Amino acid sequence: MNHFIDLTLSGLSSGAVYAALALSLVIIYQATRVVNFAQPALALISVYIAYTVSQATGNYWLGFGAALVTGLVLGAATERLLIRPVHGRSPLNAIIVTLGLLLVLQGVAGMVWSNEPHSFSYPLDYRGRFSASDWFALGSVAAAALLLFALYRFTPLGLRMRAAAFHPEAARLSGVRVGLMLTAGWAIASLIGALAGMLAAPPFIFPNVLDAVFVYAIAAAVVGGLDNPFGALVGGVLIGLCLSYVSGYAGPELTTLAALAILVLVLSVRPDGLFSRPTARKV
Amino acid sequence: MVSLRNHESTAPAPRARRGGGPGAAGRWRALPALVRFPLAALAAFTAVLALTSLTGPAEDLRIGSVGYYMLAIAGLQLLIGYSGQVSLGHGAFMFIGAYTMALLVLHQPAFPLWLNMLLTVVVSCAAGVLVGAATARLHGPYLAGATLALAVGLPALTVRFPELLGGSNGLAFSVRGAPPALAGVVTTSQWQAAAVWLTALVGLVVLATVNAGRLGRRMRALRDDESAAALAGIPVGRTKVTAFLISAGSGGLAGACQAYLLGTATPSSFTVALSLSLLAALVLGGLGSMWGAFWGAVALVYVELWGQELAHSLSLGTNVANNLPIVFFGVLLILVILIWPQGLHGMFSRLAGLVRRGR
Numbered sequence: 170m171n172h173f174i175d176l177t178l179s180g181l182s183s184g185a186v187y188a189a190l191a192l193s194l195v196i197i198y199q200a201t202r203v204v205n206f207a208q209p210a211l212a213l214i215s216v217y218i219a220y221t222v223s224q225a226t227g228n229y230w231l232g233f234g235a236a237l238v239t240g241l242v243l244g245a246a247t248e249r250l251l252i253r254p255v256h257g258r259s260p261l262n263a264i265i266v267t268l269g270l271l272l273v274l275q276g277v278a279g280m281v282w283s284n285e286p287h288s289f290s291y292p293l294d295y296r297g298r299f300s301a302s303d304w305f306a307l308g309s310v311a312a313a314a315l316l317l318f319a320l321y322r323f324t325p326l327g328l329r330m331r332a333a334a335f336h337p338e339a340a341r342l343s344g345v346r347v348g349l350m351l352t353a354g355w356a357i358a359s360l361i362g363a364l365a366g367m368l369a370a371p372p373f374i375f376p377n378v379l380d381a382v383f384v385y386a387i388a389a390a391v392v393g394g395l396d397n398p399f400g401a402l403v404g405g406v407l408i409g410l411c412l413s414y415v416s417g418y419a420g421p422e423l424t425t426l427a428a429l430a431i432l433v434l435v436l437s438v439r440p441d442g443l444f445s446r447p448t449a450r451k452v
Numbered sequence: 453m454v455s456l457r458n459h460e461s462t463a464p465a466p467r468a469r470r471g472g473g474p475g476a477a478g479r480w481r482a483l484p485a486l487v488r489f490p491l492a493a494l495a496a497f498t499a500v501l502a503l504t505s506l507t508g509p510a511e512d513l514r515i516g517s518v519g520y521y522m523l524a525i526a527g528l529q530l531l532i533g534y535s536g537q538v539s540l541g542h543g544a545f546m547f548i549g550a551y552t553m554a555l556l557v558l559h560q561p562a563f564p565l566w567l568n569m570l571l572t573v574v575v576s577c578a579a580g581v582l583v584g585a586a587t588a589r590l591h592g593p594y595l596a597g598a599t600l601a602l603a604v605g606l607p608a609l610t611v612r613f614p615e616l617l618g619g620s621n622g623l624a625f626s627v628r629g630a631p632p633a634l635a636g637v638v639t640t641s642q643w644q645a646a647a648v649w650l651t652a653l654v655g656l657v658v659l660a661t662v663n664a665g666r667l668g669r670r671m672r673a674l675r676d677d678e679s680a681a682a683l684a685g686i687p688v689g690r691t692k693v694t695a696f697l698i699s700a701g702s703g704g705l706a707g708a709c710q711a712y713l714l715g716t717a718t719p720s721s722f723t724v725a726l727s728l729s730l731l732a733a734l735v736l737g738g739l740g741s742m743w744g745a746f747w748g749a750v751a752l753v754y755v756e757l758w759g760q761e762l763a764h765s766l767s768l769g770t771n772v773a774n775n776l777p778i779v780f781f782g783v784l785l786i787l788v789i790l791i792w793p794q795g796l797h798g799m800f801s802r803l804a805g806l807v808r809r810g811r
Contacts, residue, residue: 198593204593204596204597206596251786251790254790255789255790260592260593261532261536261538261739262789262793264538264593264596265731265735265785265789266785266786266789266790268540268728268731268732268782268785269732269781269782269783269784269785269786269789270782270786271728271782272725272728272729272732272778272779272781272782272785273778273779273782273783273786274782275775275778276775276776276778276779276782277775277779279771279774279775279778280771280772280775280776280779281771282771283771284771284774284775377723380604380724381604384597384600384601384604384605387597387600387601388597388601390597391593391594391597391598395593395594420612422608422609422611422612423605423608423612424605425601425604425605425608426601426605426606426608426609428601428605429598429601429602429605432597432598432601433586433587433598436589436590436594436598437586437589440589440590440594441594
């Protein structure tokens with residue numbers, strides 16, 4: 170029973186990280202109908218910047234701030250420079266462009282910081298059952314989700330962003346700068362991705378450190394329904410818990426395949442995820 | 453009706469114009485596919501034999517690598533380019549093929565090579581049916597996510613079952629080279645390159661024939677509009693799973709060829725980067741054409757070589773040199789999509805068209 174509680178707690182804190190990364194995928198998917206396969210690479214560069222800043226200044230939190238700012242800038246730049254030119258063309262093009270960016274950024278990270286792992290510190294004390302770091306992960310992701318909800322629900326910017334995502338033509342006619350709103354969506358999403366990267370990377374950082382986390386995040390986003398931010402949060406926690414049990418009772422090597430199994434299982438019952446509404450298709 | 457329209461919209465118009473026309477090209481195209489593809493493969497095989505008789509062992513290995521990458525990319529072409537299902541897990545099928553080959557050589561040393569290859573195809577096709585059936589209802593980003601999980605998760609099995617699959621060191625084995633009767637005539641590396649190319653070309657002929665027939669037409673109709681294809685009476689699920697099966701079979705066969713050529717099967721050679729590189733090579737070569745697979749495979753093998761040579765000649769650090777190919781492929785992938793979505797094959801056929809018109 171004790172083991173079970175331990176697994177549940179660790180599943181919760183890792184689930185929070187998956188939820189954050191899944192949330193960043195969903196925000197982008199909602200705005201531009203693109204699954205951003207470059208998200209782990211954007212987060213990776215942010216974490217490496219944090220590593221460099223922390224090393225230079227000796228202060229973890231300066232690095233943390235630098236990571237968030239880097240995420241914001243990288244997300245905006247990606248949308249402006251790479252995604253907009255392929256917007257409205259075949260969805261395969263957008264997938265391939267983000268995959269290309271993934272390869273480039275992972276390679277560049279390896280070039281600049283080498284493929285060898287560097288040790289990367291936890292934000293707070295990480296020892297013991299549900300440590301301060303675990304609390305921090307859970308708390309910061311919850312705070313980010315609440316802030317995001319407030320932004321979308323109660324601010325004029327959020328209203329414009331929703332309008333631009335759901336009805337670009339009508340939004341443009343009412344004076345919303347749709348392009349700017351999409352860029353803002355990518356920037357915010359990539360900031361949340363950077364937060365997830367900061368939480369997921371410790372204790373070591375190397376160019377492929379976020380690959381597995383990203384797979385779990387995609388699984389979480391897809392299980393929740395790519396269209397639904399709330400679904401991404403629930404999916405993240407669900408995947409975190411399930412994988413924690415699989416890892417604890419069956420072996421850590423099987424977690425990725427377990428994620429795949431959950432994915433296939435959920436999607437074979439509900440092909441668009443747990444929390445998606447059915448949509449009409451025009452033939 | 454709908455599927456017919458789709459077919460016509462996807463088949464290039466110039467082919468029809470050139471079809472029965474006079475001249476060698478016209479007569480060549482008038483041949484039935486079952487004659488034309490094997491003849492082309494025979495010509496390619498003769499060219500490879502001639503090429504390897506001139507080159508040394510290291511170059512033979514690279515030529516062999518082009519062969520199996522070509523087969524893998526052609527299988528991916530069928531899945532992505534023709535049936536429109538984006539799979540990021542093609543490396544997983546190469547993994548299955550390579551390990552099947554390694555296990556067969558280690559545990560059944562008496563089996564001849566062709567039987568091993570055949571069994572590998574059967575095993576990887578079975579895996580393809582499993583994956584295809586499980587993911588048949590998924591589309592677009594959902595399918596890409598699921599196959600990505602497969603590519604990340606499957607190689608981890610080797611660590612889970614270290615006695616059978618050799619853990620992270622993988623399996624090493626030695627394969628028989630050229631038969632003793634030919635000992636003085638061909639070297640082992642030439643024999644291996646020829647065997648890989650023969651396998652790859654047979655696979656390619658099968659893929660091209662499938663693509664030219666009814667199944668290929670159905671897949672293209674699915675790719676262009678799934679609902680319309682379903683309304684026209686095309687069995688959507690079955691066609692998708694069949695595409696997955698064929699693609700997995702060629703991926704597995706390519707993995708078996710790689711294992712045969714290198715004499716090892718290690719989990720570290722089947723990373724996500726492999727799956728993504730295959731996709732990159734496919735896009736670079738050109739989506740929707742079997743020639744694209746060849747150009748993509750050449751790029752995959754030789755870009756890495758040139759990257760190493762370039763890094764060496766510029767005396768760049770090892771960090772830069774090790775990551776040069778992956779960065780190069782990433783940049784290429786983005787540029788091709790932004791500037792030249794038809795890829796290398798599109799570029800070459802455009803040039804050929806200009807030359808022909810100029811004459």
